Amino acid sequence: GLCVRKTSGPSHGRIDRHRIWTAPVPPTITFPNAKRYIIVERESSTLADVRTSIETRIYVTDLTQNQASPDHLYRLITGHWSIENSLHWVRDVTYDEDRSQVRTGTTPRVLATLRNLAISIIRYTTDRAINIAAATRHLARQPDTTLDLLGIPRRL
Numbered sequence: 001g002l003c004v005r006k007t008s009g010p011s012h013g014r015i016d017r018h019r020i021w022t023a024p025v026p027p028t029i030t031f032p033n034a035k036r037y038i039i040v041e042r043e044s045s046t047l048a049d050v051r052t053s054i055e056t057r058i059y060v061t062d063l064t065q066n067q068a069s070p071d072h073l074y075r076l077i078t079g080h081w082s083i084e085n086s087l088h089w090v091r092d093v094t095y096d097e098d099r100s101q102v103r104t105g106t107t108p109r110v111l112a113t114l115r116n117l118a119i120s121i122i123r124y125t126t127d128r129a130i131n132i133a134a135a136t137r138h139l140a141r142q143p144d145t146t147l148d149l150l151g152i153p154r155r156l
Contacts, residue, residue, distance in 0.1 A: 014052065017043045020070045025060065033062040038073050091115045094133045125149050 019041045025034040038059040045051045059077060061068065068076070091097040095115050102108055122135045139146045147154055 013047060015045045015047060015049065017045070018074070019043075020074050022065065022070055022073065024065075031060060034060045035062050035064050036060070038070075038077065040074070040077060087116055087119060090119055090132055094119075094136065121149055 021037075021039040021041075023037045023039070025031065025037060038061060040057045040059070042055045042057075043051060044053045044055075059073075061073065063073070091112065097112070097115065100108070100111070102111060118136060119132055122130065122132055122139070126135060139149075144154055
């Protein structure tokens with residue numbers, strides 16, 4: 001693949017360099033609507049430029065090469081990371097997730113998904129500036145309101 005972009009800059013006491021490649025998805029792959037692979041390699045170094053790690057992530061998009069340049073794809077991906085980091089911060093502050101003792105099997109992922117759902121419902125149905133913890137406590141005391149927000153009938 002062709003290296004199409006490098007980014008770097010100090011962040012959290014380290015330097016991250018990103019390289020992005022894109023490639024067409026072969027016709028033998030039957031993933032619905034998949035047009036291109038996006039490969040993002042992040043090399044992290046100390047501020048003294050001593051490499052500490054390399055991480056590779058692979059994404060798939062339905063956008064063609066003409067619809068999205070590597071720069072555009074990189075902005076989409078980093079925007080996704082920003083949303084993911086924001087959700088993690090809210091989950092940790094509101095639900096004290098980082099101190100959870102649940103660490104085995106799929107349970108941590110399931111709990112994170114349920115917390116994400118709760119946060120998303122609160123943000124979607126209320127003012128975005130609302131205190132998520134206060135809204136969670138309020139909805140916990142009013143289960144009928146929670147069911148209404150989810151579109152679930154109160155009586156089955």
